[in-house]
Amino acid sequence: MLAAERRDHLLGLLAREGKIVAKDVAAALGISEDSVRRDLRDLAAEGLVQRVYGGALPVSPAVVDYAARQTVAPDSKRRVAAVAAGLVRPGSALILDGGTTALAVAQALPPDLECTVITHSPTIAVALLDHPTAEVFLLGGRVFKHSAVAYGAAAVEAAQNVSAEVCLIGVTGVHPEAGLTTGDAEEAAMKRALAARAADTYVLASAEKIGTASRYRVLPWAEVSGVITDAAPDDAVVEQVTRQGVEVLFAG
Known part of the structure; x- marks a missing residue:
């Protein structure tokens, strides 16, 4: 799966389930947890997710000025x-x-x-x-x-x-x-x-x-x-x- 496809998959999962568990995603996609964590870091840098231990949660819209x-x-x-x-x-x-x-x-x-x-x-x-x-x-x-x-x-x-x-x-x-x-x-x-x-x-x-x-x-x-x-x-x-x-x- 390409990086862009993983990104879409992660955002879709977050929208449906309200959280991302890195180990579960890695197992489902047959990739390493490091790859998932790297994707989550990129999404967090764009303000699209809030990283937490083990995965990510929806980011609050109330963090703007x-x-x-x-x-x-x-x-x-x-x-x-x-x-x-x-x-x-x-x-x-x-x-x-x-x-x-x-x-x-x-x-x-x-x-x-x-x-x-x-x-x-x-x-x-x-x-x-x-x-x-x-x-x-x-x-x-x-x-x-x-x-x-x-x-x-x-x-x-x-x-x-x-x-x-x-x-x-x-x-x-x-x-x-x-x-x-x-x-x-x-x-x-x-x-x-x-x-x-x-x-x-x-x-x-x-x-x-x-x-x-x-x-x-x-x-x-x-x-x-x-x-x-x-x-x-x-x-x-x-x-x-x-x-x-x-x-x-x-x-x-």
């Missing part, structure tokens, strides 16, 4: 945001992650809701200026421009001195095997620091992130209270996540 992400599935993000905003009770404190779905959550909060919003995102803080009864606590640190958030040692230390009833975090990938992932190691560490300071942590996962993966794990399933998504209840990945005991809140 912040401005570009604002145009990705805006209606999907608004549906997720509407459900997430309903988790914030009057008088409570909310830790709100950065990113475009989190921004939709800030915009979905009722203008007259009395609450405290703790965030490391300047864009979230600005969005809440029009909410007169929402107290905003902005965590500072080095700015990660890709997601318009503060992160690094100073931001993590600041996060360790706050607490809240609910934390809403965004991820770039939700996969039953790879878990909850994002594309930057320090951003993943910041998300963990935020989640650790809340009684309950919910993951904001619009449908295009379901079944995809990025390089760095954010949290294990056991450390989240649930996933909020507008993916279909009978989606194969959602069903696998549910079987792991994770609560899924559906945004219709």
Whole structure:
């Protein structure tokens, strides 16, 4: 089989099954695992797959820059945001992650809701200026421009001195095997620091992130209270996540 044919085969397999297992492909095609891994490296370099140990997974579309992400599935993000905003009770404190779905959550909060919003995102803080009864606590640190958030040692230390009833975090990938992932190691560490300071942590996962993966794990399933998504209840990945005991809140 020519290299171009192997490439098409791998992409087709990924589309059908949601993952590529290198040893299985090698056995099926009668080629070496090294050849499969080389093909996967080439596909990963083009941004077409996310390599993982033993093979590859679908790459998340949410790894592009912040401005570009604002145009990705805006209606999907608004549906997720509407459900997430309903988790914030009057008088409570909310830790709100950065990113475009989190921004939709800030915009979905009722203008007259009395609450405290703790965030490391300047864009979230600005969005809440029009909410007169929402107290905003902005965590500072080095700015990660890709997601318009503060992160690094100073931001993590600041996060360790706050607490809240609910934390809403965004991820770039939700996969039953790879878990909850994002594309930057320090951003993943910041998300963990935020989640650790809340009684309950919910993951904001619009449908295009379901079944995809990025390089760095954010949290294990056991450390989240649930996933909020507008993916279909009978989606194969959602069903696998549910079987792991994770609560899924559906945004219709």
